[in-house]
Amino acid sequence: MKKRWLSILVGVTLIAGSLAGCGNSSGGDSDSTEGTDSGSSSGTIELELYHSWSEETVRGEVLASLVDEFNELHDGEIHVTMEVNSDFPAYQEMVKTMLSTDTAPDIFHYNYNPNDLSYFESGMLMDFTPYMDDEWSARFSESDLETLTYNDQLLSIPFESAGAVIWYNKDAFADAGITEFPDTWEGLLEACQTLSEAGYGGFSLYTGDDAWHSINLITALRIAYEGAEEVSTSTTFQTQGMVDAMNMFKEFYQYSTSDVIGGDYSISCANFSSARTTMAICGSWFPGYLDESILPSVSVAQTPTNGDGVAEPGYLVSDAQTPWAASAQDDPEKEEAIVEFLKFITSEESTRTLTMDGSVILSANLELTDEDLAECTDQMAEYLEINSAAPSRTTNFERNLTTEAAAELPGLLESFLLDQITAEEFCEQLDALNAA
Amino acid sequence: MKKRMLVFYLFPAVFCAVVFFIIPLIYIGYVSFFDWNGLNAMTPVGTANYRQVLSDSNFRLALKNTLIWILAAVLIHIPLGLLLALLLNRKIMGWKVFRILYFLPNVISITALAFLWYFIYHRDLGLLNWLLELIGLDGLTNSWLTNTDTALGATIVPFSLYVGLTSVIFMTQLSTISEDLKEAALLDGAKGWQMDLYVYIPLVKPALMTNIMLNVAFCLKNFEYPFVMTSGGPVNSTTTLALYVYKKMMNANQYGISMVGSVFAVLLGLCLMVIVRTLQKGGQDE
Numbered sequence: 160m161k162k163r164w165l166s167i168l169v170g171v172t173l174i175a176g177s178l179a180g181c182g183n184s185s186g187g188d189s190d191s192t193e194g195t196d197s198g199s200s201s202g203t204i205e206l207e208l209y210h211s212w213s214e215e216t217v218r219g220e221v222l223a224s225l226v227d228e229f230n231e232l233h234d235g236e237i238h239v240t241m242e243v244n245s246d247f248p249a250y251q252e253m254v255k256t257m258l259s260t261d262t263a264p265d266i267f268h269y270n271y272n273p274n275d276l277s278y279f280e281s282g283m284l285m286d287f288t289p290y291m292d293d294e295w296s297a298r299f300s301e302s303d304l305e306t307l308t309y310n311d312q313l314l315s316i317p318f319e320s321a322g323a324v325i326w327y328n329k330d331a332f333a334d335a336g337i338t339e340f341p342d343t344w345e346g347l348l349e350a351c352q353t354l355s356e357a358g359y360g361g362f363s364l365y366t367g368d369d370a371w372h373s374i375n376l377i378t379a380l381r382i383a384y385e386g387a388e389e390v391s392t393s394t395t396f397q398t399q400g401m402v403d404a405m406n407m408f409k410e411f412y413q414y415s416t417s418d419v420i421g422g423d424y425s426i427s428c429a430n431f432s433s434a435r436t437t438m439a440i441c442g443s444w445f446p447g448y449l450d451e452s453i454l455p456s457v458s459v460a461q462t463p464t465n466g467d468g469v470a471e472p473g474y475l476v477s478d479a480q481t482p483w484a485a486s487a488q489d490d491p492e493k494e495e496a497i498v499e500f501l502k503f504i505t506s507e508e509s510t511r512t513l514t515m516d517g518s519v520i521l522s523a524n525l526e527l528t529d530e531d532l533a534e535c536t537d538q539m540a541e542y543l544e545i546n547s548a549a550p551s552r553t554t555n556f557e558r559n560l561t562t563e564a565a566a567e568l569p570g571l572l573e574s575f576l577l578d579q580i581t582a583e584e585f586c587e588q589l590d591a592l593n594a595a
Numbered sequence: 596m597k598k599r600m601l602v603f604y605l606f607p608a609v610f611c612a613v614v615f616f617i618i619p620l621i622y623i624g625y626v627s628f629f630d631w632n633g634l635n636a637m638t639p640v641g642t643a644n645y646r647q648v649l650s651d652s653n654f655r656l657a658l659k660n661t662l663i664w665i666l667a668a669v670l671i672h673i674p675l676g677l678l679l680a681l682l683l684n685r686k687i688m689g690w691k692v693f694r695i696l697y698f699l700p701n702v703i704s705i706t707a708l709a710f711l712w713y714f715i716y717h718r719d720l721g722l723l724n725w726l727l728e729l730i731g732l733d734g735l736t737n738s739w740l741t742n743t744d745t746a747l748g749a750t751i752v753p754f755s756l757y758v759g760l761t762s763v764i765f766m767t768q769l770s771t772i773s774e775d776l777k778e779a780a781l782l783d784g785a786k787g788w789q790m791d792l793y794v795y796i797p798l799v800k801p802a803l804m805t806n807i808m809l810n811v812a813f814c815l816k817n818f819e820y821p822f823v824m825t826s827g828g829p830v831n832s833t834t835t836l837a838l839y840v841y842k843k844m845m846n847a848n849q850y851g852i853s854m855v856g857s858v859f860a861v862l863l864g865l866c867l868m869v870i871v872r873t874l875q876k877g878g879q880d881e
Binding site for chain 1: 632633634635653717718719738740741743825826828829830831842843845846847848849
């Protein structure tokens with residue numbers, strides 16, 4: 160009898176314990192908030208920064224050092240801890256999931272998409288309007304701030320706006336007997352044939368995830384056929400220029416590697432690193448993803464045209480704006496701490512450090528002197544020269560698709576490359592997906 | 596008193612099942628009737644999500660691929676597991692080493708195995724094409740994972756070959772067969788394959804049913820192999836139901852559609868389990 164009661168007692172204790180555990184989980188949350196609050200009252204406000212710049216890359220390393228610098232400057236007042244997810248597509252999905260489950264980090268960055276304003280509409284982002292004084296707003300272009308304003312609320316802070324240029328392996332080109340980078344797409348296609356005969360691949364491409372390298376090439380080709388202005392304002396993909404661009408893209412695909420279908424960003428970069436491919440259209444951070452041994456061979460080239468005057472030489476394809484955002488806060492002190500950090504990270508000094516040492520092009524204004532340029536690596540100097548001289552920047556078209564259409568894009572692209580659909584059908588289906 | 600104790604002992608399990616399975620399941624069904632991107636307010640859409648999913652060729656393809664995985668489990672994986680168990684049951688030289696070797700992949704994460712096979716299948720760097728070239732079968736080399744005709748089969752092969760756990764379940768059952776029965780069969784003149792066919796196989800039916808149930812469940816949940824090896828491509832040709840649910844939720848932010856996929860996955864699972872249970876009962880009645 161005693162044993163039975165004892166077992167009942169133990170059972171009840173265990174269940175009560177587990178239920179108390181359940182209760183504690185919510186209590187735990189409030190505890191942690193209280194912890195932060197008490198932290199703030201005791202002088203330290205904890206901020207969580209979630210981003211995608213791996214510390215194994217130069218830009219990630221520089222960002223981490225800036226965060227350390229900020230923490231030192233605000234020792235005992237604000238402390239920023241970082242969490243990194245370097246898989247950018249997965250990172251973006253994670254940010255959305257965190258927002259939807261109300262577990263968003265204090266500060267994060269994301270790809271702005273004018274056709275998907277769900278972030279703005281969620282009501283979960285902090286409004287920076289009360290904190291945007293003249294001094295801070297002077298750091299950004301008016302149009303960038305307007306883009307990030309929704310219902311009179313400034314819901315994000317401009318951060319990164321990368322132009323994608325053609326990175327190429329000049330030694331492989333020289334080895335194949337090509338002395339100058341072609342200035343027309345036809346010329347580049349011929350160069351691919353020559354490279355192929357010398358045992359090299361052409362462009363680094365992939366269809367997995369966001370197919371970033373492939374979509375950059377398609378966008379660049381479309382601009383060559385239609386002109387930057389036409390592409391920026393077009394509301395349809397069913398144009399002759401897009402069809403021609405897709406057909407030309409397929410020709411370049413023939414000179415790429417066998418792992419394009421289903422490949423991802425890291426595979427594409429690895430192919431360039433191992434000289435299996437010799438070109439990639441990517442942002443300023445690209446060298447940071449390459450093996451050090453290949454860096455001396457890497458150079459930057461201007462985007463070719465069709466030589467018919469439709470596109471201005473030197474035009475650029477760019478990524479979507481990647482702004483900073485913060486989750487809505489109840490604690491005004493924490494809000495102020497977030498603003499303090501973002502003012503620091505978008506300051507002229509930090510922007511200069513990130514550009515010069517981290518090889519990233521940011522949205523915040525920055526005047527680089529000749530001395531600054533002299534300090535850059537050759538590649539970064541070449542990049543900055545092409546970037547600053549670009550007559551136009553057109554956003555990679557994937558960044559303007561609806562989320563549903565973007566999710567179907569890899570499959571659609573693969574259908575096209577595997578000859579299951581024509582270029583015309585690709586454009587038609589992409590339009591239909593984007594309108595759904 | 597006994598009944599009260601029964602309730603008391605069952606309570607933790609029932610509580611967990613309700614909180615962590617039944618309630619989420621009901622919520623999945625509930626969300627499936629809404630248009631929701633995960634961030635904004637949910638909008639009720641009636642059965643529109645169900646109609647959309649049923650008319651989605653990618654869903655039908657995912658369903659078909661999942662059924663192909665299940666067929667591969669029943670027709671290839673389990674028979675191979677049985678064959679291995681019967682072979683090891685003969686206690687051939689080094690059988691214990693073989694048993695460990697075959698079981699080893701079961702303790703390695705599927706993600707790692709899938710990566711391994713990704714490189715085995717690689718067109719230019721892969722072991723498979725290299726071997727084919729080595730033995731003069733250059734004509735058979737292929738882009739195994741990027742060809743819509745071979746990609747699905749290629750993702751199923753590793754699962755079909757790693758039969759360690761399945762064969763261990765069979766071997767456990769085989770070890771319970773009484774020595775008297777074996778001796779009686781031997782006295783009746785049964786030899787080698789006759790022992791397997793007329794004595795061992797009929798007596799491992801319970802293990803067979805357990806294996807079918809476990810492997811069907813695995814195939815219904817199967818996500819890692821296609822996700823790592825092909826991301827569900829090319830052209831969705833390797834997408835399974837679990838991957839379809841994931842893509843609709845995480846890539847397309849169509850939570851309602853994703854939940855419909857989950858509802859169908861649960862229904863398919865229930866149907867298959869009922870079939871297996873019915874077969875099992877039929878076997879026991881015999």
